[in-house]
Amino acid sequence: MNLNKIHKLFAEKIENTIKEQFVRAFDLKLTSEELSTWKVLISFKNSRDRDAFISNHDKLKFSKKFDLIPSMALELKKEEIQQLTNEELVKRIEEDQKLYLSMIEVIEMIGLKEYRRSNANYTGQNVKIGLIDEGINKELENVKENILMKFSLHDEANKVGTSGNNPKLNHAALMANIICNKYLDENNNLIGIAPGVKIIDFDIYNPENTYYMSDVLEMLDLIFKKNIILDILFIPLNTLDCSDGSDLLSLACNEIAKKGIIIIAPAGNFGPESCTIGSPASAKSIISIGALTKQNTIAYYSGRGPTLDNRNKPDFCLPGSKIKIPITRNLTIDFSGTSAAAAIGVGLVALMKEINPMISYKEILYYFDKNSIYLNYDINSQGFGAINAKKLFLQLAPTKVTQSIIPYNYLVKKSLKISIEIIIVLLIFYYMIHFLGLIITIFNSL
Structure with missing residues (x-):
């Protein structure tokens, strides 16, 4: 068996007969056929390889095939899984795991x-x-x-x-x-x-x-x-x-x-x-x-x-x-x-x-x-x-959330207006001081 082509946890399950242990622990009623069969997913490099695999293995019955990631779902016995790991077209085999x-x-x-x-x-x-x-x-x-x-x-x-x-x-x-x-x-x-x-x-x-x-x-x-x-x-x-x-x-x-x-x-x-x-x-x-x-x-x-x-x-x-x-x-x-x-x-x-x-x-x-x-x-x-x-x-x-933040454009315009007003006030103040100084100078010269 080519372990590089089979999911590690799945390989351990198959080798350690975990399914049998699970069945005994929960007293499940499965036939010998069900006990020896695994639901698997086989993925391929591309859809062409998948379709070629299906043609080469026409006796295998797959339940579904997928295009998003070229793959297929089917049921296989342990021996069939081991054999398919040596198949050149196969990229990976993993368990079609139950979802909860x-x-x-x-x-x-x-x-x-x-x-x-x-x-x-x-x-x-x-x-x-x-x-x-x-x-x-x-x-x-x-x-x-x-x-x-x-x-x-x-x-x-x-x-x-x-x-x-x-x-x-x-x-x-x-x-x-x-x-x-x-x-x-x-x-x-x-x-x-x-x-x-x-x-x-x-x-x-x-x-x-x-x-x-x-x-x-x-x-x-x-x-x-x-x-x-x-x-x-x-x-x-x-x-x-x-x-x-x-x-x-x-x-x-x-x-x-x-x-x-x-x-x-x-x-x-x-x-x-x-x-x-x-x-x-x-x-x-x-x-x-x-x-x-x-x-x-x-x-x-x-x-x-x-x-x-x-x-x-x-x-x-x-x-x-x-x-x-x-x-x-x-x-x-x-x-x-x-x-x-x-x-x-x-x-x-x-x-x-x-x-x-x-x-x-x-x-x-x-x-x-x-x-x-x-x-x-x-x-x-x-x-x-x-x-x-x-x-x-x-x-x-x-x-x-706060309903209190003012839009950015409004803030820019408002700050510009305030800046201009401050400059005008400063200019008026500057000229008032300058004019007052001029009057004092004239008054002292008299």
Whole structure:
């Protein structure tokens, strides 16, 4: 087996029969066929090599193929994987890892008002957010007006409202409600962080609620092929295994980020041990968000860095524990998870994008960094700290927040007028002194 062509962690899994250990530990019922088969992703240098590989191995049945990064998804036995590592056309083989929604059990209620945006003038108007998740049910009245379009794995280009098979209350519904809920709180303030945004719903739902890297890769490929215009892409899923950012999902996210799309992902819920941030949060071009408790401590479940290649992650932290969300007028639920924190981060970035549509990934990191509170944790637990929204918008758009800064051109004109007036006064004073001196001289000569 050519170990240079297989992901290191995947090679260890195959050799150490980790799947068998997992099945025994959790008493799972798998057939011998399922036990010996792995879901894999094979990548190639280019699409030509991929298509040639498919022609040369017509007996292999692939489930999906991708163009953003030339690759394919299929199921293989251990022996087949070992053989294919010697195939010249193959660039790399890795596991098509299972993805986990970054939400844990619903627990006791708290209010969300402490974390609402600092300035009600901003709503995220005209900002487009892509959400790759289980699909938002069309019947949710508090967010349905925000859904611009829907794409589904089962129906490539559904428009809004054509698919209603998704459960009304699912992970996607919670994410959408945090971002753009239009209900009012007791003070008549909109509950959503950015209620003016438009969401493009990338629905990967299936009845088994089981998701893999290849599902998200298919949506990223769709964004690439159709040139879908987005400001922000939110991927609230994570792998169990830690990542070095070189896996196919992370690399595909990096390619999408080159289009100027800000990608945000939660740090995952596999903490508190170190190196518990998987893909895609470990990608170099993604903003990864960890979760805080109400007491501004790092939530015990929040994923920790470093990444496998020793980069610091997460990037920042936001509230993610015991978040109260009204789903309908009669139903309010509470939940915790790093995806809740990341959804708040998505809302904040949407407000920043409304203020400055051209703001870049690096500029967003800069403003977040300069307006974060240090929490006395190590950098691989808290990142650069907890984002202070009020301070952030005070720096990003002081005229909107304070309503007291005079426009620059007016200041220039005003200062010029004052300068001229001062010069005139000084000249008058000078000539008065000179004239008075002349009179005294004449008077003394008499």
